[in-house]
Amino acid sequence: MSFNCRFAPSPTGPLHIGGVRTALFNWLLAKKNKGKYFLRIEDTDKERSKEEFKKQIISSLAWLGIEHEGEEYIQSKNISKHVTVAEDLIKKGFAYACYCSEEEINEQKEKCKKQGIPYVYNRKWRDAKDLKIPKDVKPVIRFKSKISGNTIIKDLVQGERNISNSTIEDFIILRKDKSPTYQLSATVDDHEMKITHVIRGDDHMINSFKQKQIYDAMGWEVPKFAHIPLIHSEKGKKLSKRDNASTINDYIKIGIIPEALRNYLLRLGWSYKDKEIFSLKESIELFNFEGIGKSPSKLDMSRILSMNETYIKSMNEKKLFDKLLEFSNKFKINIDKSKESIILKSLNFLKNKAKTLEDIYNNSGYILNDNLKISSEDKSLIDKKSKDIIKNFIEDFEALKDLNKTSLEPIIKNLIDKHKTNFKGVGQPLRIGLVGTKFGPGIYDIILSLDKATVINRLKKLV
């Protein structure tokens, strides 16, 4: 059995993380079923569709590694086909022109509101042989929706869904300017693209009932539907473009890596036993409809961070280094060529203190910046005794031939004995002098990561 699915965002705003997850689920399922995953840009809203959003959508998906089959499908290019289908529906008696003016519709809505009853279009023109066609009104085309009976959709995630047909109004398929609406375009395109599985957010559930009627009217095979629960913001509402930290870029700029976000998104609303970490290969093999839950899930930044931390720690250091370079070049200051090798060899300890690439970048500050800024508070910690320790250290350190942990250790130990102090007594002044703060990597790591001259120069500034 073939498996064709698609992700169909509209370029009327930046793609947020919920959409990304929908795309991921589609893509995973296509891979798993050896099917195809398409990207369709639904740009039939001419007013609001923007080229920049289209680009943002495509680059967001690419960043996560979600690659679509062939070129992206641009819906507006197929409008004439949509219109043809609408005309076909009229001919077949499944659609009709409605001459109600916008004022008339608004009046009806007002009236219903006052009476406290739900507004449904009154189907005035559905069978209007006796009505006079007003000259000054351009008609819209409405689909002749079923009035009686029920429609059942066997949803792959939600199970059997049953709705009374009377709750679906005669929805518009062609606007007064003859342009097709979403219900028509999406249906026609899904059919043309031979989509077998429509996997989308469950805010589309009602649309599936409408669209099914179009498929049936046209005698087309109805695809399988899967409506996945939405992602909620921390406030518990449907994620909107206004929520902060909702677009991919919000995560990229703090140094989240794609593998981690992919894993996080995979586990948001889906599970496989107790497993938390999934390689790409595993997610393709194991992902399924059965594991998708029915209730919406909330975004949790601490989990994203933790997932990122896990991936950073387990990642090949060369690969991590490349990501760090890319990150700093894009969002921070370019890493100087002369510092690259030091950073690379220091990643093995820098990454232990980091949840994000930004953390690594910040922790690398003592390598990247030749002039350290030491806060006055930290400077005040360098008292007479500390200065003596530093002086002694410089003497011993300069005399060292081979610089490694084994040769360094005795120096520190001797200083501890000599000055009757503990490790902190020696380590802290050195760290302040070399890193600029009390916090930082292990003192051996710091010394070994910097070259000898730099260590001496920095320490000499303190005494």
Added chain:
RNA sequence: GGUCCCAUCGUCUAUCGGUUAGGACACAUGGUUUUCAUCCAUGAAAGAGGGGUUCGAUUCCCCUUGGGACCGCCA
């Protein structure tokens, strides 16, 4: 308001009638450690409420409550 849906620790979730209700994140405590971390160990933390069905319900059914989605000539 109408229609539809959902309901296990704070969060993501496991359980598919019988479990001391498990894991992960976050949190707390302790240990390792040269600081901050990492790492390790431990702890606290959940079946919304009420009825049924059943020998037995977190699990099946109903009601209540709470939450959500949809109700555009947007998609």
